[in-house]
Amino acid sequence: MGIVVAAQAVILTALSGRYGFHRDELYFVAAGRRPDWGYVDNPPITPWLARASTAVFGETPTGLRVAATLLGMATVVVVALMAREFGGGRGAQLFTALATALSAYVLAVSHMLATNSADVLLWSLIALFGLKLLRTGDGRWWLAVGAAAGLGMANKWLVLLLLSGLGVGVAIAGPRRVLRTWWLAAGIGIAAVLAAPVVVWQASHGWPMLTVAGGISEDDGGENRVLFVPMQLVLLSPVLVPVWIAGLVRPWHDPALRWARALAIAYPVVCVELLIVGGKPYYSVPLLLPLVALGAEPALRWLARAGTTRRVLTGVVAAVCVAVSVLTGLPVVPASALDGPLLAVNKEPGEQVGWPEFADTVAGAWARIPATERDTAVIVTGNYGEAGAIEHYGPARGLPQPYSPHMSYADWGPPPDRLVGPVLLVGGIDRGSPASRLITGCRVVAKHHNAEGVDDDEEGVALSLCTLTEPWSTAWPVLRRFY
Known part of the structure; x- marks a missing residue:
């Protein structure tokens, strides 16, 4: 796993200066110069990260994106640790680390600094701490869940979708004993303290984030609903779809992982919530990463049983999907070659030119x-x-x-x-x-x-x-x- 993270750092750093600032990055740099507990369209963590990164490494695309690179590296480590939580050995952890680092979504948010760069890490941390809580029954993990949730609220309120999905999952599939402890109240208290300044700022300014979210839903809600399911299949990588589907079904067939059924329920719950409100398809993608970690072991077993022809075919498909992820997620082609299919899949590189x-x-x-x-x-x-x-x-x-x-x-x-x-x-x-x-x-x-x-x-x-x-x-x- 260390080699994967080191290679990720080298590649992201080498490409971080290509093209230029994204429009959102220019906005975050400007917001970072005006530190506050909130902004109209997002809480403060991403602008604060922009301020810190440019102060230390320089106000350039490369200097700003050090923060995105570090967040991406941390995400790979956390998701790989989830594979270990599910009983995966070194092979499953390595597979999960590679799948995470090379997925199109993670490549994109690790290259440029966006609210999603921190969001995917914070969702992964909540999932990891929550899984430890469910597996061990040790209520003290509620403190870690609460701290990660509070930080998540200070970055993007979409974390409430994750918490609601996991809550529904535990209520339906258990283990419900984790809800019968005073540590839950302590965790909620930590989250409330961390989120309070952000919530107070939004309340005192008339809840502008809700106004922005309502406008997005009104303008793009129909299109988001139409594209939602297809985008779930491609935003990570098509080759990973069988892996995370295996993760969805594994807890129902493996008695040793009965405690993880809440995770398998959380993803469809979050998808339904997003379809109802017309949220963007990528909002649910961070929840696919724990499912990839959960499906890593079955995927490796399938590969071990597969014949030579299937292995070769799988390798070819994987290589093609990785190439597509790199082309759409990283600035590897000349800017003049961006028009056409590449921008149709991911418009963000065009906004860096x-x-x-x-x-x-x-x-x-x-x-x-x-x-x-x-x-x-x-x-x-x-x-x-x-x-x-x-x-x-x-x-x-x-x-x-x-x-x-x-x-x-x-x-x-x-x-x-x-x-x-x-x-x-x-x-x-x-x-x-x-x-x-x-x-x-x-x-x-x-x-x-x-x-x-x-x-x-x-x-x-x-x-x-x-x-x-x-x-x-x-x-x-x-x-x-x-x-």
């Missing part, structure tokens, strides 16, 4: 403003990625601090009312919307095109010079966007 050139485009549009008017001019962007890019790359190009009504950038504004000059608007405003009555007279002065020709969210975005009709303090609440 062209941000310095984007800042160049903004600088060119800024130069169109007469020098006498720039002291009172404002740059307003349509989303947090654009604002984060200008904040990071803009000073070297003579650009001022950008503003955006999107997500937490809205809380970091508005521009001072003294800035009454031209508005350099990045992106458009819907005609007939309330915002269109506040920012008017727009004329396009530039359009952004990245040098690699990648069809990302910023390709072809228009930059316009506009006029503000109300003071920023009045206009900002109308302009604010949660999704």
Whole structure:
């Protein structure tokens, strides 16, 4: 397992500087400069990790992604330890470590820093501690479960899905004796203390994360439901589907693993919850990793019994799936080759391309403003990625601090009312919307095109010079966007 983790560290580090910052990473770097107990769309752990990683290793993609690499390495270790919890020997643990490290989802979240980077580790820790609790019946493991759950709440509230799934599993399949102990109350207390500052922040700001989640469900819920089952089959790797299915059924056939049936119930429970609310398909993927660990032993037994032809065929299929995982999860192809199937499977690499050139485009549009008017001019962007890019790359190009009504950038504004000059608007405003009555007279002065020709969210975005009709303090609440 140590060799697997070492190789993972070398490969991720070697590729961490390719392409560039992801739009979300630029946002997390900006949020990390403004430490708080919460943000509009996520709790504070990921921005804090961004702040710590860039402070130590430099504000570059490579420096930022040290944190993602370490989280990915830790995830591989924790999932491999689950295989040991199920009675797996060194072979099962090695198999689990390789399967985890080479799965498409883990590769993607270990390459770039995202809320999912910490989330997959925290889900894995909760699962590991919970399995120890169920296997041993030692109530003291509730303290570890509570601590991991509290940290999970400080990173992403999706951890509540995992806890509810495991809770339903224990209620149905047991062992229920783990619920009849005061250690459970102690664990809940630890989780509550760790999560309290985040919950208080959200409550005092009107629960913006719930507003964001509601918007995601309303906009993408139908598509998420349609894609949910197919994405469960490919987000880790198609070759691992038989393994985690073996993990689902193993506790029902192996009396020695009766205590693990709650895990087998938790996954379908979480899937049903996500289908009901229209959550994104990848939200449930971290729960597949413990099932891979549970299915490792049966998978290895099947391979040992299989004939030469089946082994060769399995090896070929596995090699193809690993290649696909690497191509979609890591920046191994030239950026110019990203368009087409690769972005169709995973759009995130495209969002890592062209941000310095984007800042160049903004600088060119800024130069169109007469020098006498720039002291009172404002740059307003349509989303947090654009604002984060200008904040990071803009000073070297003579650009001022950008503003955006999107997500937490809205809380970091508005521009001072003294800035009454031209508005350099990045992106458009819907005609007939309330915002269109506040920012008017727009004329396009530039359009952004990245040098690699990648069809990302910023390709072809228009930059316009506009006029503000109300003071920023009045206009900002109308302009604010949660999704």
